[in-house]
Amino acid sequence: xxxxxxxxxxxxxxxxxxxxxxxxxxxxxxxxxxxxxxxxxxxxxxxxxxxxxxxxxxxxxxxxxxxxxxxxxxxxxxxxxxxxxxxxxxxxxxxxxxxxxxxxxxxxxxxxxxxxxxxxxxxxxxxxxxxxxxxxxxxxxxxxxxxxxxxxxxxxxxxxxxxxxxxxxxxxxxxxxxxxxxxxxxxxxxxxxxxxxxxxxxxxxxxxxxxxxxxxxxxxxxxxxxxxxxxxxxx
Numbered sequence: 001x002x003x004x005x006x007x008x009x010x011x012x013x014x015x016x017x018x019x020x021x022x023x024x025x026x027x028x029x030x031x032x033x034x035x036x037x038x039x040x041x042x043x044x045x046x047x048x049x050x051x052x053x054x055x056x057x058x059x060x061x062x063x064x065x066x067x068x069x070x071x072x073x074x075x076x077x078x079x080x081x082x083x084x085x086x087x088x089x090x091x092x093x094x095x096x097x098x099x100x101x102x103x104x105x106x107x108x109x110x111x112x113x114x115x116x117x118x119x120x121x122x123x124x125x126x127x128x129x130x131x132x133x134x135x136x137x138x139x140x141x142x143x144x145x146x147x148x149x150x151x152x153x154x155x156x157x158x159x160x161x162x163x164x165x166x167x168x169x170x171x172x173x174x175x176x177x178x179x180x181x182x183x184x185x186x187x188x189x190x191x192x193x194x195x196x197x198x199x200x201x202x203x204x205x206x207x208x209x210x211x212x213x214x215x216x217x218x219x220x221x222x223x224x225x226x227x228x229x230x231x232x233x234x235x
Contacts, residue, residue: 012052013045016067020044023071031079040075047074092130095120097193100182110183154196158227173231180230181223188223195220 024040051070055063099119103111111119117127158177181192187209194200194208195216206216 009049009052013048016048016064017045019064019067020048020071023068024075027072027075027079035079040078043078044071044075047071050074096131104186154192154224158224158231176231177227180227183230184223184226188219188226191216191219192223192227 020041021044024037024044028035028037028040047070048067051063051067054070055066057063096116099116100111103115103119107115113124113127113131116131117124120127120130122130154177181189181197183189184192190209191205194205195202200208202216202220203213205220206213209216209219211219
């Protein structure tokens with residue numbers, strides 16, 4: 001790289017360093033304390049450098065918007081590569097979702113904390129602690145794009161109008177979204193959970209639901225529209 005290009009790149013990195021820190025802090029707030037903020041910032045800087053190298057102003061997208069996506073993606077990729085989610089958290093998340101599905105299948109309604117705790121044979125406070133741990137993975141997944149099928153994270157799809165994020169903080173928005181997903185009609189809830197949270201391809205989502213890939217896509221779209229309406233009402 002010519003020296004003048006390197007100087008311009010370094011100047012841009014310094015100019016947009018605060019953007020990297022802001023994105024890293026938003027993600028760090030939803031992670032275990034063992035994950036260091038500085039590590040996220042370091043990975044985010046790599047994403048910023050890639051954004052500087054690949055940015056094409058002719059596409060009409062502001063650089064800050066493009067860079068934010070690249071930085072967030074780099075941090076999420078780094079977290080996945082590091083496999084930061086403890087096995088215990090995964091087991092908790094799986095146990096909670098399995099129990100929730102069993103109760104919903106048997107009763108039809110969304111189970112309460114007391115229902116869940118009773119089925120798991122634990123106190124309500126213990127269940128709440130389990131749920132907080134399990135929620136870590138869900139909250140992060142809401143920020144993650146599905147590489148081959150959809151480049152837009154779910155949290156941005158439901159908050160794209162700006163009216164939701166204007167009324168609540170980022171972490172609160174994601175918590176609201178997690179609860180709103182659980183309250184969706186069963187097939188929409190399953191489709192969105194499998195596709196966005198578990199990152200299962202639409203073809204396999206359809207197979208799990210006994211429907212075609214296009215029908216699975218429709219269920220996700222219907223669920224997203226319902227989520228947008230529900231979140232807009234509480235913002």
